[in-house]
Amino acid sequence: MGTLSTLFAPERIAVVGATERTGSVGRAITENLLAAYRGETVPVNPRADTVCGVESYETIAAVPGQIDLAVVVVPPTIVVAVVREAAEAGVENVVVITAGFSETGGEGAAREGELTAVANEYDLNLVGPNSLGIISTGVGMNATFGPDNALPGSISFMSQSGAFITAVLDWANDRDIGFRDVVSLGNKAVLSEADFIREWGDDAGTEVIMGYLEAIEDGEGFIQAAREVTQDTPIVLVKSGRTEAGARAASSHTGAIAGSERAYKTGLEQAGVLRVETVQDLFDFAGILNGxxxxxxxxxxxxxxxxxxxxxxxxxxxxxxxxxxxxxxxxxxxxxxxxxxxxxxxxxxxxxxxxxxxxxxxxxxxxxxxxxxxxxxxxxxxxxxxxxxxxxxxxxxxxxxxxxxxxxxxxxxxxxxxxxxxxxxxxxxxxxxxxxxxxxxxxxxxxxxxxEREYVPPKTFDVDRERAREILDAAAERGQPQLGIEAMELLSAYGIQTPAGAVVDSPADAVTAAQDIGDPEVVMKIVSPDIPHKSDIGGVKVGVPLEDVYDAYEDLVTRAREYQPDATILGVQVQELVAREEATETIVGMNRDPQFGPLVMFGLGGIFVEVLEDATFRVAPVSERDATAMLDEIKTAPLLRGARGRKPVDQQALAETIQRLSQLVTDFPEILELDVNPLLATPEGATALDLRLTIDQ
Missing domain, CATH: 3.40.50.261 (Succinyl-CoA synthetase domains)
Known part of the structure; x- marks a missing residue:
């Protein structure tokens, strides 16, 4: 993709679809350009010799000389051909006003795919389709079909709603509020909000970036762009669609607490964006930051x-x-x-x-x-x-x-x-x-x-990635989308501390496993991908003496069969009994968001995690600074620091566990959800006692 400088400061603009027909979009754009644009406006219309008193050309290829920007307002069925012709004529920047693309589904979505392919082939800066257009007051350019031009200023503004732009310009003009650039993003087939954030971050004439967004498709790219720009240029955004109605149903604790709005909130905060919920705050914040x-x-x-x-x-x-x-x-x-x-x-x-x-x-x-x-x-x-x-x-x-x-x-x-x-x-x-x-x-x-925030890249730990891959591949081959404590070795491969133990499929093997641990008492848990909440059915026994291990195995399997006769029972995990004196149950987990990717959670764990929802989130990868900050952000943080005479837990070990899990879910995008609950925090360290994850096969 080329630089966007010529997009906002073109010397010659071709309006493909320019016309004098009353009430048409092509006429509105042409008239808006002729009214104030300090460059040359070139109409393109095969059925007119002149448009609005200016010589018109049959095709954009027939226009002599260089065209810096093509504004396309032709029927959707010929947009792709027109854009290809413009690209072959040497045009670098295209604004597609025409609707009838992915917003209509089916055939329109396929057409948009073709448009994107052409733009990528010719390295075009393409805005839209389904865009109101763009404005740049620096050159007097109003390449929109809106009724108002913007006053000059130093705020650059982008919006996914063209109607919102027309309303904002009308309101702002009444209050003498000016803008540098204005962009109607449309369907964002090529250029997205991240591209304009980067451009305006480098633009000396832009003091504040302001925007209205409905969705961010590439959350990771957005965070990277905004994180760099917000060091010098503030970004203030309204993000609509805050309800959880569209959130994906989740089976893990983390997934149940997380959701699309949580991901946006977390991602925008990490990006350094000032998010507002009202149009009034949008202008209040942008105005004071500008002045x-x-x-x-x-x-x-x-x-x-x-x-x-x-x-x-x-x-x-x-x-x-x-x-x-x-x-x-x-x-x-x-x-x-x-x-x-x-x-x-x-x-x-x-x-x-x-x-x-x-x-x-x-x-x-x-x-x-x-x-x-x-x-x-x-x-x-x-x-x-x-x-x-x-x-x-x-x-x-x-x-x-x-x-x-x-x-x-x-x-x-x-x-x-x-x-x-x-x-x-x-x-x-x-x-x-x-x-x-x-x-x-x-x-x-x-x-x-x-x-003043300094971005510190995340650590990369020395882990056994090959062993983790073997475990996940084996589950996929078995057609097993959900894994539990039988996959605890996955955590061990990434350096997360787990108790000694084994998963066994007979009472006799359970006794052998308990003897190998060497402690007088053990913990035993039913292992079944179909029974995620083991405690609810009595599927966990704590402090089982060696002489009772055989009977405990049979009892756990019987309980599971009675609870869910068709459940797949993989066996019983026999596990070292970890001392819980001075311990605090926490949870660390991940839910993979469609836009922002892995959303890592830390909070108070145990059986009440979804009831209390005392948790904090970060988009992975998580740095040491962010992991440490997460420990302080939960309401029950005093428990970690040693409230009421308790010894403080090993917060360094907790922070490292968060980072290691972040690396795990970043390395393996097939992991959709993951819970380590409880993650037992003690003054001596942090130990994962249970695991549940869902993989995309």
Whole structure:
């Protein structure tokens, strides 16, 4: 694939399907280009000599000279032929507006496959099909059939919904919000969101990337692209489809807790994307990231002339990742000297309702000068003594002096409009709702932390990959999609500690296995791929004395037969009894997501894992830093650290187990689901006591 620079800065654009027919898409695109595009627009229409007063050509091959971009709006049955002709004519960039491809299924999907093949053959940058088009204000290009062009700005915007783009442009133009580039992704047959993220990450004219996505087909590629770009350029996305209705039914604990939304949430967080759930937050976050510096710390000062809104703002801070700043003694002393006795000098500063611009300005100045303040919310309600226009000029001046990020609440209507316009023109966002002001500052602070994250690649452990392959291949040959404790050697092959033991198929062999372990007592478990929850049927016996092993074997098999007569019984596992004093049952597992791949889970284990759902996730491969962070993210993390006088467990061993399992499921994509539950964590290490996995045969 070639560079995208000529896609957004073409010198000549051909509109294949240009026409003067009233109400047609071809006419709308041609007129939009002729209205503002600073390059040359070339209509292509075999049945017209001119289109909109411009000479037209019969085919794109007949156009003299180089065409940088072809916008294709012809019937779907001839799109592939037109795109091939454009490619053979030396065109590198194509936007296919035409619908009737994979979104229609069947024949359309096959047609899209042909289109993709042509694009790959000629190394085309292809947007669409089923796209509204693209905009680049840098060259005045509006190659869409939307009713509005974008105002110039430094936000680049992509969307899977063309209708959403038209609505956004109408709304943004009304508020003087500008854009750098706008892309309607369409069906993403070739270029995807990851390609545009990379392009805009390298574009000096793009300060913020904003988007609306419905699906991400290549989750791994998206994470890799976004992780690099978010070091310097913030990405704010709305991802629709958050419900679990479409999640794949799962048989493992991990699969039951995971799901498509969990994978998206985890993947976007790892990529450093600021995900929002509302269009309002999408623009609030993009706006403040585009206009304000990043805070040096997450402590916020509040300055207000109304006590109630100040309390509302304080509550909003408590709901965010920010904290309320504690002023230095110097600041408090200065506020005491300059504020009336009725004022509150502690955070939030209440300059009270009779404050004029001078008092407000003094309080803001002192708050922003405090070294303990990383950002500030300034709130004002209309009063007879406060001039909003003067207030706006003062805030603009103070923010420029201190270079501290600010959000402003102008809690009024018509009287605040000019002040809001002045503040917004200086890059200082304004709101009516204090909660929005705080959320926006919180986005700044969270992006500051994202931009400072250092990506550390995952470790690669020395493992017995060949033995693991033998175990999985043998299961596939037997037609056995689900494996249990009979496959514990799979974990051992990847260096995950397991108890001594063996799977046996007779009472006598059970006695021999118990004697080989050499302990006075053992654990015995029924082995059946058809009985995943062994404890529920009494299929697990703990602390079986050697003299009872023979009878215990027969009892376990009898229980299994009574519970499910047609179940496949592979035997009984005889296992070393692992001491559980000072132990905590945890779980580590994986569910393979169709878009993001292996989704690794860690959490509190045992029989209540699905009830408590105390778990955290990462998209594999998992680095040491991420594995260590996962241990701290569960609600019951204090149990691992030694709560109530207990000894702390070996967290290093837990983190290493997570990484080794991550390597296992990355190495073998046929593993669809996997649970190690319980993974017994003790002060001496971490031991896998049980295993369940599903493979794609």
């Amino acid at each position: 304000q510096p990043l805070p040096e710390r997450g402590d916020v000062a509040i300055v207000t002339n109304a006590g109630g809104p100040g309390v509302m703002t304080t509550d909003a801070v408590g709901d965010s990742s920010l904290s309320l700043a504690s002023f230095t003694q110097d600041t408090l002393s200065a506020l005491t000297e300059t504020m009336p006795a009725e004022a509150n000098i502690h955070n939030p500063i209440d300059v009270i309702g009779d404050a004029d611009i001078g008092r407000f300005e003094t309080a803001i100045d002192l708050a922003l000068a405090d070294d303990r303040v990383g950002c500030a919310v300034i709130l004002t309600c209309p009063t007879a003594v406060l001039d909003f226009d003067a207030f706006a000029e003062s805030v603009v001046s103070l923010q420029a002096t201190h270079e501290t990020p600010i959000s402003v609440c102008l809690m009024g209507g018509d009287s605040t409009r000019e002040a809001a316009a002045r503040l917004n023109s200086a890059g200082i966002p304004t709101y009516f709702d204090p909660a929005r002001a705080v959320r926006s500052l919180d986005a700044l602070w969270r992006y500051r932390q994202i931009s």
